Amino acid sequence: PGRSMDDVQVLDHCTIFDHFKIIKQNWSDFSDPIQSKSQLEEKFKKISGYRNSAGHFREIDELQSKEAETALLWFKRVFDAAEIPK
Numbered sequence: 001p002g003r004s005m006d007d008v009q010v011l012d013h014c015t016i017f018d019h020f021k022i023i024k025q026n027w028s029d030f031s032d033p034i035q036s037k038s039q040l041e042e043k044f045k046k047i048s049g050y051r052n053s054a055g056h057f058r059e060i061d062e063l064q065s066k067e068a069e070t071a072l073l074w075f076k077r078v079f080d081a082a083e084i085p086k
Helices: 017-024 028-034 037-053 064-080
Strands: none
Touching: 017 028, 017 037, 028 037, 028 064, 037 064
């Protein structure tokens, strides 16, 4: 709401795992800073679990919250190492 179609980007409609699929399909562009597809998938799962609980108004326990936070810190470290603009 409030946005025209000209303001909407394709990535605006991606789920968390759509981003994972895009990275996997373009692995040669991402392999240097990320280094491990299995670790990448694990981090996406942690964030996705947290997002799903929050999005569906389910209780989020402390461990789930900390795992998602750790995953986000991991992504920050990857972005910083790759000098990806924020």
